[in-house]
Amino acid sequence: MSRDRDFSTIGRALATPARSAFLNLLMDGTSRPAGELAQAAGVSASTASEHLAILVEAGLVTCAAQGRRRLYRLADASVAEALEALGVLADPTPVTGYRRSRQAEHLAAARFCYDHLAGRLGTALARAWVEAGWLAGRDVLALTTAGEDGFRALRVDVDGALVARRPTTRACPDWTERRPHLAGALGAAVGRRFLEAGWVVRHRAGRGLAVTGPGLAELRERWGVSLRG
Amino acid sequence: MSRDRDFSTIGRALATPARSAFLNLLMDGTSRPAGELAQAAGVSASTASEHLAILVEAGLVTCAAQGRRRLYRLADASVAEALEALGVLADPTPVTGYRRSRQAEHLAAARFCYDHLAGRLGTALARAWVEAGWLAGRDVLALTTAGEDGFRALRVDVDGALVARRPTTRACPDWTERRPHLAGALGAAVGRRFLEAGWVVRHRAGRGLAVTGPGLAELRERWGVSLRG
DNA sequence: GGGACGCTTCGGCCGCCGCCGAAACGTCGT
DNA sequence: ACGACGTTTCGGCGGCGGCCGAAGCGTCCC
Numbered sequence: 001m002s003r004d005r006d007f008s009t010i011g012r013a014l015a016t017p018a019r020s021a022f023l024n025l026l027m028d029g030t031s032r033p034a035g036e037l038a039q040a041a042g043v044s045a046s047t048a049s050e051h052l053a054i055l056v057e058a059g060l061v062t063c064a065a066q067g068r069r070r071l072y073r074l075a076d077a078s079v080a081e082a083l084e085a086l087g088v089l090a091d092p093t094p095v096t097g098y099r100r101s102r103q104a105e106h107l108a109a110a111r112f113c114y115d116h117l118a119g120r121l122g123t124a125l126a127r128a129w130v131e132a133g134w135l136a137g138r139d140v141l142a143l144t145t146a147g148e149d150g151f152r153a154l155r156v157d158v159d160g161a162l163v164a165r166r167p168t169t170r171a172c173p174d175w176t177e178r179r180p181h182l183a184g185a186l187g188a189a190v191g192r193r194f195l196e197a198g199w200v201v202r203h204r205a206g207r208g209l210a211v212t213g214p215g216l217a218e219l220r221e222r223w224g225v226s227l228r229g
Numbered sequence: 230m231s232r233d234r235d236f237s238t239i240g241r242a243l244a245t246p247a248r249s250a251f252l253n254l255l256m257d258g259t260s261r262p263a264g265e266l267a268q269a270a271g272v273s274a275s276t277a278s279e280h281l282a283i284l285v286e287a288g289l290v291t292c293a294a295q296g297r298r299r300l301y302r303l304a305d306a307s308v309a310e311a312l313e314a315l316g317v318l319a320d321p322t323p324v325t326g327y328r329r330s331r332q333a334e335h336l337a338a339a340r341f342c343y344d345h346l347a348g349r350l351g352t353a354l355a356r357a358w359v360e361a362g363w364l365a366g367r368d369v370l371a372l373t374t375a376g377e378d379g380f381r382a383l384r385v386d387v388d389g390a391l392v393a394r395r396p397t398t399r400a401c402p403d404w405t406e407r408r409p410h411l412a413g414a415l416g417a418a419v420g421r422r423f424l425e426a427g428w429v430v431r432h433r434a435g436r437g438l439a440v441t442g443p444g445l446a447e448l449r450e451r452w453g454v455s456l457r458g
Numbered sequence: 459g460g461g462a463c464g465c466t467t468c469g470g471c472c473g474c475c476g477c478c479g480a481a482a483c484g485t486c487g488t
Numbered sequence: 489a490c491g492a493c494g495t496t497t498c499g500g501c502g503g504c505g506g507c508c509g510a511a512g513c514g515t516c517c518c
Binding site: 004005006007008009010011012013014015016017019020021023024059060078079081082083084085086087088089090136137139140142166167168169170171175 | 233234236237238239240241243244245246248250252253288289307308310311312313314315316317318319365366368371395396398399400404
């Protein structure tokens with residue numbers, strides 16, 4: 001069975017709560033220093049370092065030195081996709097402590113899922129773009145010709161997304177909402193454009209996104225998108 | 230971070246070569262007794278029983294008693310999808326022994342990927358159906374209106390696939406070919422139809438498919454599909 | 459250059475887990 | 489009813505791996 005895949009090595013890499021926590025923290029596509037990951041996961045710096053080495057060894061995470069810090073991030077979009085698929089199977093971890101609620105609410109509103117918009121913002125946009133005829137297939141989110149023009153008008157790099165090596169569009173299951181949001185090369189291009197235009201801003205330390213005033217008004221006017229829970 | 234997913238429990242479930250081998254054996258959607266899995270993975274019956282209990286506990290496989298035997302199978306299509314996504318990251322296990330070559334060749338030609346056709350057969354069909362205009366998007370495989378009629382003419386249950394809870398179509402990365410094959414509700418409907426019509430037959434003990442004479446001729450005539458490597 | 463800082467490496471401890479054989483349990487066939 | 493068979497449970501062994509503190513290494517800052 002030379003076609004068999006070895007799930008055990010990757011499985012081992014995922015198999016501890018600390019490493020799972022690290023991956024969750026990195027799933028928004030950000031780069032984070034080892035110390036921050038250690039503190040967030042509640043392990044000592046030395047333990048975190050060992051865990052991170054294992055994740056790098058497994059090819060799930062890459063490390064970039066920046067001065068005396070080392071920044072870790074997911075290795076690849078395919079890693080994020082695999083973790084998303086696994087997340088569909090995994091139960092959400094129980095809420096620990098009441099301080100989480102505001103934070104969780106914040107994340108549910110708008111966040112990045114590796115390189116594309118997720119949360120209520122991501123799913124609402126996907127829904128709106130399907131209704132506008134820009135994307136076809138409620139659960140497929142295929143780009144239509146109308147969508148090509150529409151996204152171009154938003155100054156999203158549609159042409160780059162059309163010739164990218166990975167699929168132009170992909171429906172990514174949103175863990176907090178029940179609906180998919182837009183991923184794939186176009187999803188990433190949309191995310192870049194939203195950041196570049198300042199419609200969303202990455203939250204400093206946290207994982208969420210702030211939606212700026214003009215962006216929020218634009219969203220509500222054009223697509224009837226509301227971020228109310 | 231109540232949105233976090235616990236990858237560690239599922240990771241543990243995947244984290245041994247024996248359990249990885251079991252999942253590989255079950256990825257074609259078949260149900261297999263514990264003893265067969267034990268023998269295939271090269272562990273004792275008692276060890277296999279423990280491993281299978283762990284996989285059941287993790288929700289990855291289910292167990293159905295049949296007489297004095299117990300048949301194990303993947304729990305769900307979402308499990309197969311997650312394993313596919315993980316398989317993209319995982320290296321293929323090294324070929325062990327030359328006897329594998331015929332077997333591997335056999336699997337590369339045609340096999341089931343949980344509930345849909347894969348291997349050269351699956352990817353060639355997907356390509357042909359894109360060229361025929363039945364599916365749109367080389368890497369998306371969205372169903373077109375022409376495709377609805379076409380698949381109906383093949384007596385594939387298109388309408389069931391259109392209203393299924395899961396996406397109608399999904400592009401599933403084929404590990405042996407470089408191209409995607411058709412998955413999702415329609416992929417499963419196509420697989421059922423091919424079995425029902427006798428165009429393909431599940432191989433007795435192995436994981437491959439036999440393509441029957443009439444089916445093969447039909448494939449070649451209608452879609453120019455060849456199974457030659 | 460000296461000290462603070464971030465990270466990794468090392469050594470040692472402890473617990474978990476994979477492995478097996480033997481025994482128990484339930485089912486099938488005669 | 490009895491033995492054969494498939495599977496699970498149990499007990500015990502051995503090794504891997506997660507955890508930490510201390511020490512080592514490189515970088516930044518005054």
